Amino acid sequence: MINTHDILETIHMIDNENLDVRTITMGISLLDCIDSNIEKACVKVYDKICGYAEHLVQTGEDISREYGIPIVNKRIAVTPIAMLAGANPAASPVHFAKTLDRAARTVGVNFIGGYSALVHKGFGPGDYALIESIPEALSETELVCSSVNIGSTKAGINMDAVKKMGHIVKQTALRTADRDCIGAAKLVVFCNAPEDNPFMAGAFHGAGEPDCVINVGVSGPGVVRAAIAKASPDDDITAIADIIKKTAFKITRMGQLVAQEASRRLCVPFGIVDLSLAPTPAIGDSVADILEGMGLEQCGAHGTTAALALLNDAVKKGGVMASSHVGGLSGAFIPVSEDQGMIAAAKSGALSITKLEAMTAVCSVGLDMIVVPGDITPEIISGIIADEAAIGMVNSKTTAVRLIPAIGKSVGEELNFGGLLGSGPVMEINAKSPAVFVNRGGRIPAPLQSLKN
């Protein structure tokens, strides 16, 4: 019989430490839906998504019930829509956004990602039209998420796209100002975007992926925090790294089990497990709490970057052995509004955007869910995007920017999104203008891959 201690430990993790599988995401290729007639293309898109994902939500709920593991989200990621929009660049890609939204509602998923364009080296047919349409698409749909890849280690950074995205982020917030600027929370600007990421808002189904695939994102900051809390104050930092590795192993095994089972029941190949520590606004389910559990007075204190580097690495080391295929973003997320420890640190002034930027050099993604003053200029947004993309490009890692300009609000006020997106205080930014630099456009050349210092 299975060890009593092990059984009770699992139950305790689920009941008291917010252990869950954060998402089962079905990736669907829409390459066979391309049509120069946008109406026809939309019909094909709707039919394909509804056909493939018909049983996704029910299957997720069945697995959750049978295995006793909460599966919080069921989502869909599709081929970057710019690839479909390219067949008819004159038509508004918003038709596709509305079709995705309708299909997502029909199959009952929480979000659908892939209103995306990959422009790290330049704009292809459809890319520019899609990017231009993002503010309208995100304000007129609810479940659609959008992402734009503006740089990569191999291609450099497309500064024309960076410049454009500063305006797009601001306009998206403006168009949804009456709903706490929620549109901007569904838009991510990437450098080195992964093709198999199951997490929103950046999920899309890359061109190298199979026709349909199941990717699973695990979570569990609460479990890691609880495990560290049990460590003795005399334990050295190596012991802490070991505790995190062991815990990440257990969390990931559960994700692997769910992924295999979902793949079997839906007759869809299993893609990857994404080993991310994704916080929620729930008390205790916080990455900041883990860093504080390691011995920092508050997240943002000097030492935070080192603690986060250790956490991120240990999560990967523990998780890699637990799963047959690992991918996506895999690491610790630091979305400010979705993590009550980060919210508290931002409110108290312990955590600034500059510190967050440093933290993104060693963690999974980037400047995520950060609320900035509503009067921020598009050029400053572009400057923030360029800085973050440079960190990703030079370090061969994924970085992303998801800023929410709080229209009509300034430092000290707050935006409230509700649900998993949480709430966040407006954070102070450096108001000096990078306008001349940003407006130059062009491309930052790809970095040297040797002489690493």
Add this chain to the structure above:
Amino acid sequence: MRAVITVIGKDMVGILAKVSAICADKGANVIEVTQSIMQDMFAMIMMIDISGCTVPFSTLADEFEALGETLGLKIHVMHEDVFNSMHRI
């Protein structure tokens, strides 16, 4: 297929009887039971074989959840694979 039932809560008369009654009623065979009482907290773990179960797994889980609510206990029913994959390499 085997499942693990865990019952955690305040000790009282008849917990084992009530849980096993549902198992018997639904055709689930009890393979093994361990229980411990620490102070007045009761923790019981029961391994059951549900291959001959007359109702779907979700119905069984609902029944136990309802029983747990009536008695003020936490009752979980989970597929044994969860524990095997989390704690065994």
